[in-house]
Amino acid sequence: CEHVISAKQFNREQLDRLFQEAGRMPMYRRLLERPLNGKIMASLFFEPSTRTRFSFESAMMRLGGQVISTENAREFSSAIKGETLEDTIRVVSQYADVIVLRHFEQGAARRAASVSEIPVINAGDGAGEHPTQALLDLYTIQTELGTIDGTHIVMIGDLTYGRTVHSLSMLLTNYRDIRVTYVSPPQTQIPAHVREEIAAKGIRVVETDDLVKAVQDADVLYQTRVQKERFPSLEVYEEVKGKYVIDPHMMEHLQQHAIIMHPLPRAGEILPEVDQDPRAAYFRQAKNGVDVRMALLLKCCL
Ligand code: CP
Known part of the structure; x- marks a missing residue:
């Protein structure tokens, strides 16, 4: 099996197969199939996580596998004693069958894969x-709207440091007739290389700071958190924070079939009052993480 490092490595056929497999996962659970019995997943998280770590661990356990993990690996692994990421990976790869790695440095997963x-x-x-x-995001769009082709996706907020929008943008290049509107203040625009790369692959891209206008013909509003921990200065973070908030008033501009x-x-950045609206798909999206990660682990571990 291959490493999973970048959204760029997936093509349409692989995505279709993965989502078909993810759709079968609820049945796996009912049949109590345990295809990964005897396999071990090591989860190494050098940054905090709730959804990614728990959904991966839950996915592995539901498939009959077992998990070894270190939460806060920055402090509770031998990294605190000065061990390099490369040495950690060389050793952990003797103890497990797959490593799920979250790290604070861009490029860390690729470095890890190389050893x-x-x-x-x-x-x-x-x-x-x-x-x-991004895989579970796409799966959510497909299950909620019935199609990814032909959709208009509006990505909002911290598009510079928000890594999910980078991966999602790249995955969308596998689909037909996609429009992407990036809504952000000038301080947190989508990196030029992402914008240029997806435009070169046929996605119609618009950049704006006008959220109300962008919302009106959106099929998907993809809101993001302003990543305070990644800003070079708190001053810039304070300028950007709270700039785009989805509230009941904003929902009035959103089409009935659309999702958030x-x-x-x-x-x-999304007020709790919005949660009861059937178009609020973010908790269903988080739930899909288990099925998509089960499908991915089957691909990596069998
Ligand atoms: N979406 C996501 O990555 O959430 P966590 O940081 O909780 O894993």
Whole structure:
């Protein structure tokens, strides 16, 4: 099996197969099939996580596998004693069948893969990518709207440091007739290389700071958290924070069939009053993480 490092490594056929497999996972649970019995997943998280770590661990256990893990690996692994990421991976790859790695440095997953004897899955590398989040995001769009082709996706907020939007943008290049509107203040625009790359692959891209206008013909509003921990200065963070908030008033501009997504956690950018609206898909999106990660682990571990 291959490492899962970047959204760029997936093609349409692989995505279709993965989502078909993810759709079968609820049945696996009912039949109590345990195809990964005897396999071990090591989850190495150098940054905090709720959804990614728990959904991967839950996915592995539901498939009959077992998990070894270190939460806060920055302090509770031998990294605190000065061990390099490369040495950690060389050793952990002797103990497990797959490594799920979250790290604060962009490019860390690729470095890890270069020395690992077992598949490495990138669970977020700094402000770089978060490919498995983007896979479950696409799966959510497909299950909620019935199609990904032909959709207009509006990505909002911190598009510079929000790694999920980088991966999602790249995955969308596998689909037909996609429009992407990036809504952000000038301080947190989508990186030029992402914008240029997806435009070169046929996606119609618009950049704006006008959320109300962008919302009106959106099929998906993809809201993001302003990534305070990645800003070079708190001053810039304060300028950007709270700039775009989805509230009941904003929902009045949104089409009835459209959905609101968010990789979560949120920090005030979608008000809790919106949660009861059937178009609020972010908790269903988080739930899909288990099925998509089960499908991915089957691919990596069998
Ligand atoms: N979406 C996401 O990556 O959430 P966590 O940081 O809780 O894993």
